[in-house]
Amino acid sequence: xxxxxxxxxxxxxxxxxxxxxxxxxxxxxxxxxxxxxxxxxxxxxxxxxxxxxxxxxxxxxxxxxxxxxxxxxxxxxxxxxxxxxxxxxxxxxxxxxxxxxxxxxxxxxxxxxxxxxxxxxxxxxxxxxxxxxxxxxxxxxxxxxxxxxxxxxxxxxxxxxxxxxxxxxxxxxxxxxxxxxxxxxxxxxxxxxxxxxxxxxxxxxxxxxxxxxxxxxxxxxxxxxxxxxxxxxxxxxxxxxxxxxxxxxxxxxxxxxxxxxxxxxxxxxxxxxxxxxxxxxxxxxxxxxxxxxxxxxxxxxxxxxxxxxxxxxxxxxxxxxxxxxxxxxxxxxxxxxx
Amino acid sequence: xxxxxxxxxxxxxxxxxxxxxxxxxxxxxxxxxxxxxxxxxxxxxxxxxxxxxxxxxxxxxxxxxxxxxxxxxxxxxxxxxxxxxxxxxxxxxxxxxxxxxxxxxxxxxxxxxxxxxxxxxxxxxxxxxxxxxxxxxxxxxxxxxxxxxxxxxxxxxxxxxxxxxxxxxxxxxxxxxxxxxxxxxxxxxxxxxxxxxxxxxxxxxxxxxxxxxxxxxxxxxxxxxxxxxxxxxxxxxxxxxxxxxxxxxxxxxxxxxxxxxxxxxxxxxxxxxxxxxxxxxxxxxxxxxxxxxxxxxxxxxxxxxxxxxxxxxxxxxxxxxxxxxxxxxxxxxxxxxxxxxxxxxxxxxxxxxxxxxxxxxxxxxxxxxxxxxxxxxxxxxxxxxxxxxxxxxxxxxxxxxxxxxxxxxxxxxxxxxxxxxxxxxxxxxxxxxxxxxxxxxxxxxxxxxxxxxxxxxxxxxxxxxxxxxxxxxxxxx
Numbered sequence: 038x039x040x041x042x043x044x045x046x047x048x049x050x051x052x053x054x055x056x057x058x059x060x061x062x063x064x065x066x067x068x069x070x071x072x073x074x075x076x077x078x079x080x081x082x083x084x085x086x087x088x089x090x091x092x093x094x095x096x097x098x099x100x101x102x103x104x105x106x107x108x109x110x111x112x113x114x115x116x117x118x119x120x121x122x123x124x125x126x127x128x129x130x131x132x133x134x135x136x137x138x139x140x141x142x143x144x145x146x147x148x149x150x151x152x153x154x155x156x157x158x159x160x161x162x163x164x165x166x167x168x169x170x171x172x173x174x175x176x177x178x179x180x181x182x183x184x185x186x187x188x189x190x191x192x193x194x195x196x197x198x199x200x201x202x203x204x205x206x207x208x209x210x211x212x213x214x215x216x217x218x219x220x221x222x223x224x225x226x227x228x229x230x231x232x233x234x235x236x237x238x239x240x241x242x243x244x245x246x247x248x249x250x251x252x253x254x255x256x257x258x259x260x261x262x263x264x265x266x267x268x269x270x271x272x273x274x275x276x277x278x279x280x281x282x283x284x285x286x287x288x289x290x291x292x293x294x295x296x297x298x299x300x301x302x303x304x305x306x307x308x309x310x311x312x313x314x315x316x317x318x319x320x321x322x323x324x325x326x327x328x329x330x331x332x333x334x335x336x337x338x339x340x341x342x343x344x345x346x347x348x349x350x351x352x353x354x355x356x357x358x359x360x361x362x363x364x365x366x367x368x369x370x371x372x373x374x375x
Numbered sequence: 376x377x378x379x380x381x382x383x384x385x386x387x388x389x390x391x392x393x394x395x396x397x398x399x400x401x402x403x404x405x406x407x408x409x410x411x412x413x414x415x416x417x418x419x420x421x422x423x424x425x426x427x428x429x430x431x432x433x434x435x436x437x438x439x440x441x442x443x444x445x446x447x448x449x450x451x452x453x454x455x456x457x458x459x460x461x462x463x464x465x466x467x468x469x470x471x472x473x474x475x476x477x478x479x480x481x482x483x484x485x486x487x488x489x490x491x492x493x494x495x496x497x498x499x500x501x502x503x504x505x506x507x508x509x510x511x512x513x514x515x516x517x518x519x520x521x522x523x524x525x526x527x528x529x530x531x532x533x534x535x536x537x538x539x540x541x542x543x544x545x546x547x548x549x550x551x552x553x554x555x556x557x558x559x560x561x562x563x564x565x566x567x568x569x570x571x572x573x574x575x576x577x578x579x580x581x582x583x584x585x586x587x588x589x590x591x592x593x594x595x596x597x598x599x600x601x602x603x604x605x606x607x608x609x610x611x612x613x614x615x616x617x618x619x620x621x622x623x624x625x626x627x628x629x630x631x632x633x634x635x636x637x638x639x640x641x642x643x644x645x646x647x648x649x650x651x652x653x654x655x656x657x658x659x660x661x662x663x664x665x666x667x668x669x670x671x672x673x674x675x676x677x678x679x680x681x682x683x684x685x686x687x688x689x690x691x692x693x694x695x696x697x698x699x700x701x702x703x704x705x706x707x708x709x710x711x712x713x714x715x716x717x718x719x720x721x722x723x724x725x726x727x728x729x730x731x732x733x734x735x736x737x738x739x740x741x742x743x744x745x746x747x748x749x750x751x752x753x754x755x756x757x758x759x760x761x762x763x764x765x766x767x768x769x770x771x772x773x774x775x776x777x778x779x780x781x782x783x784x785x786x787x788x789x790x791x792x793x794x795x796x797x798x799x800x801x802x803x804x805x806x807x808x809x810x811x812x813x814x815x816x817x818x819x820x821x822x823x824x825x826x827x828x829x830x831x832x833x834x835x836x837x838x839x840x841x842x843x844x845x846x847x848x849x850x851x852x
């Protein structure tokens with residue numbers, strides 16, 4: 038009996054000892070987590086040295102341009118990713134349509150949702166909004182960029198801090214995955230770019246300063262072309278949320294008596310071929326469900342590789358001119374029909 | 376599930392809490408929990424292949440039990456044969472079927488016989504080479520009467536599927552790991568803290584070193600025909616660190632995670648790039664696989680006994696098979712064969728164990744000039760071999776090496792950043808200073824605030840280089 042009692046005491050002592058050890062371990066882990074949280078929290082207040090001359094900050098200039106046009110009559114607002122920033126001559130569009138144009142496009146990784154949210158406050162009566170998403174905005178799985186990626190965190194936490202309220206709870210469930218990268222970049226920039234960031238090679242075309250007053254990027258126009266990374270084959274289904282969000286945006290514009298149009302993105306031959314399975318799902322769905330006119334079929338925006346600057350979607354000078362002319366022609370046709 | 380994913384960041388603490396707070400009182404329940412979470416961990420990737428894990432576990436459990444009950448040599452041999460057939464059959468089908476078909480067709484083609492065959496689209500189940508070898512060690516050890524079979528099926532299933540090392544090792548021996556499932560485990564604070572440190576170091580090696588090297592390596596190898604001597608050399612050097620960071624990083628995370636649950640897994644890497652000869656390199660690189668082949672293939676073949684030719688034959692076989700284990704491609708075979716060739720001179724001169732058991736520059740801060748030369752020449756040999764490992768085919772590897780020594784231009788490769796080399800340097804300094812320790816992040820005798828500053832900086836670096844969905848190279852093996 039005494040033997041059993043002794044064993045029980047020993048066991049309880051060992052259990053108790055283990056509990057103490059576990060508690061100590063958990064306290065250390067909590068201290069580590071707290072340190073990580075502090076690192077993350079502080080990062081938001083660190084100056085964004087790595088990006089302050091980066092093209093993401095061109096969004097501020099675009100907002101200023103839109104503010105200056107507010108209340109001065111109808112305008113054209115272009116919404117999209119970098120395919121639009123690199124591949125549109127808004128001056129030409131403005132001259133042809135006789136209306137001011139602001140190209141709001143910067144980077145596809147801001148996500149289509151944010152791009153639409155960001156443009157809403159500027160939509161006014163008589164405006165024409167043309168939305169030019171890129172294919173990954175429609176994917177139903179990773180690497181979908183409908184909800185944005187790390188560049189969006191830079192925008193809503195540093196470039197336009199007031200716009201963090203645009204990020205929905207559902208969007209945060211996608212975006213939190215990019216928080217480590219954002220935090221790491223902030224600290225890294227603090228050390229690496231303390232004396233300013235140098236944009237060399239094709240990087241020189243990715244600066245705020247290379248955007249003109251219409252919001253188009255012109256930094257690449259006189260640069261040589263660089264080979265594009267060959268993308269993987271894409272077979273993703275279309276995310277219904279994206280189509281619904283586009284229709285919701287169209288309804289919003291209609292309520293403001295503004296017109297909305299949709300255009301496919303330009304894409305290199307190879308990229309088109311490798312995305313064809315996705316496009317074959319996307320086109321009929323949009324034809325059937327999208328509540329806004331589509332300027333032209335996707336295949337019309339498939340262009341030869343010689344017209345591109347450094348990626349599947351970034352046009353060079355020649356490509357930009359051709360695309361802009363096609364865009365004007367298609368938009369005019371649709372406007373005439375309306 | 377990947378270690379470097381948010382899912383794992385939720386998975387690990389949840390399992391830890393359940394393991395120590397809910398299931399602690401009953402060993403069987405604790406093991407059952409490990410089986411369940413390990414299957415969940417594996418099934419996260421593709422639940423269909425859990426069936427292979429079950430088949431392999433069930434087969435070897437019952438074969439082991441039956442084998443131990445009989446002393447009839449014929450019956451024991453038959454059971455051993457069944458175990459080998461099941462395990463190697465599954466491995467052979469999923470990993471090598473297309474390779475053999477394609478090689479056969481190519482061979483017939485060289486004799487002028489054209490054959491129309493179509494490869495089957497077979498998905499390679501993650502980790503199949505690892506858990507197959509692990510469970511084989513169980514039946515082989517029972518066959519050799521070096522191990523008694525377990526009566527507890529839950530322990531055995533837990534041993535086969537233990538999630539930290541299930542998909543990329545270390546390949547544990549039944550005699551080492553299985554007993555750990557059969558006795559009560561208690562939480563050890565020091566072990567858990569050191570395990571956590573090792574996990575952090577593993578993430579550093581994977582995310583900061585391997586993933587940032589990968590970008591440059593891919594660009595160089597995919598465009599090697601247009602690259603200069605310097606770019607090709609940089610591509611090869613960075614690949615050597617990519618594969619080291621990737622695989623040893625995985626092993627560190629696996630070993631560290633296992634320690635949180637009270638388990639000791641074997642050391643899988645021991646600072647291999649500080650090796651002074653190729654023999655020492657192979658005692659420090661993927662140790663669990665090297666020793667597996669040593670015990671279950673090399674020694675049964677005769678090992679280092681017999682004539683000079685026999686010894687050479689055995690060395691070539693072991694290295695070539697080891698290469699083939701990595702994948703169904705001639706590049707791996709040549710990589711293994713080349714390492715065998717490197718090893719033979721050491722063996723012929725009786726130098727293969729020359730540096731066994733010693734650590735370079737033991738008790739000193741820096742190595743001697745002779746040691747630097749030895750480390751440098753060994754490293755150079757390994758990077759030449761790594762080119763075969765990384766190339767798409769053998770022809771490409773020869774072209775790559777040829778251009779490295781003929782295309783004398785010295786422009787830097789695409790995307791080469793100084794910071795990659797800085798981080799590699801940082802890793803090497805840490806590992807050099809800790810070269811007598813089981814991992815590079817022991818941080819003994821360092822004031823607590825310095826240690827925590829290092830943890831903080833390491834975390835920031837990991838965050839900076841963190842990329843979603845970057846898998847581990849060895850998942851493909």
